[in-house]
Amino acid sequence: MTVGVYSPSKSLFTLHSSNATAGSDTVIPFGTFGDKPVIGKWNLN
Amino acid sequence: MKTFIARSLFLFSLSVAVLVAACDSDVPPTEKSQPSQPADLAPPARFNGATPGVFRPSASAFALLKTLKLEPGHDTVVFGHSGEIPVAGDWDGSGSTRVGVYQPNDRTFRLLVGARPGSPVTIVKFGAIGDLPLAGDWDGNGTATAGVYRPSDSTFHLRNGNGADEKEIVIKFGEKGDLPIAGDWDGNKSWTIGVYRPGTNTFFLRNSNVAGQPDLTVKLGLLRIFQFPAIGTETA
Numbered sequence: 001m002t003v004g005v006y007s008p009s010k011s012l013f014t015l016h017s018s019n020a021t022a023g024s025d026t027v028i029p030f031g032t033f034g035d036k037p038v039i040g041k042w043n044l045n
Numbered sequence: 046m047k048t049f050i051a052r053s054l055f056l057f058s059l060s061v062a063v064l065v066a067a068c069d070s071d072v073p074p075t076e077k078s079q080p081s082q083p084a085d086l087a088p089p090a091r092f093n094g095a096t097p098g099v100f101r102p103s104a105s106a107f108a109l110l111k112t113l114k115l116e117p118g119h120d121t122v123v124f125g126h127s128g129e130i131p132v133a134g135d136w137d138g139s140g141s142t143r144v145g146v147y148q149p150n151d152r153t154f155r156l157l158v159g160a161r162p163g164s165p166v167t168i169v170k171f172g173a174i175g176d177l178p179l180a181g182d183w184d185g186n187g188t189a190t191a192g193v194y195r196p197s198d199s200t201f202h203l204r205n206g207n208g209a210d211e212k213e214i215v216i217k218f219g220e221k222g223d224l225p226i227a228g229d230w231d232g233n234k235s236w237t238i239g240v241y242r243p244g245t246n247t248f249f250l251r252n253s254n255v256a257g258q259p260d261l262t263v264k265l266g267l268l269r270i271f272q273f274p275a276i277g278t279e280t281a
Contacts, residue, residue, distance in 0.1 A: 040142025
């Protein structure tokens, strides 16, 4: 697992590709004002 | 001013506390995605099926992305109430992550043990006023259990079972202003602690749940530094 952050002001997830400073970021815009982030393997279907 | 800082920090803490992503190591860099062009987002394969979701207090529901792209969309799970903090974990060893919420007023976790509303709910009373909730598979047995981070003395309190008399593992880690995070950083199945230091945009991670120096230090890109202070501006 690797770290990431969520920016509430932009409703933007930034998922880092490694647990080192070096690495790439995957940026995913999702959510709306007031949302709070979670992450997981949901497998709802 | 104090109130403003506390409020900003609180809102911010809700946002980064539990955000981790499963990911293969040593992946090559890819092109940065543009937020305005969802179709260009990076392919999902790199993150082992873990995808983001959000808890929307105004709707008392979770919106969980199906992939790392905005299409084919998200699933909605109605659960939780305004004022609660979301958590997520594999509560029953099903192999899938389920949602849960923490009610700070009465320090109670409610964990949805199933994919849909109406599934059984596990209730865990745990924590003190001001604690921030966590969840993780601390002993690597395949099921996630509750934990809290106590900012007042920078301690993690972890439980390996959800019973009321479950023993607490207490670990001092981090410093004032840090926000907690947990994940299986080294891929050994056991989830371990970490903190995020907003001031320097840096994560400090442990590979075991005992006190000690950070095993991993991850400083995110400069761009992020300018994003987080904006949160304070918004809540002013």
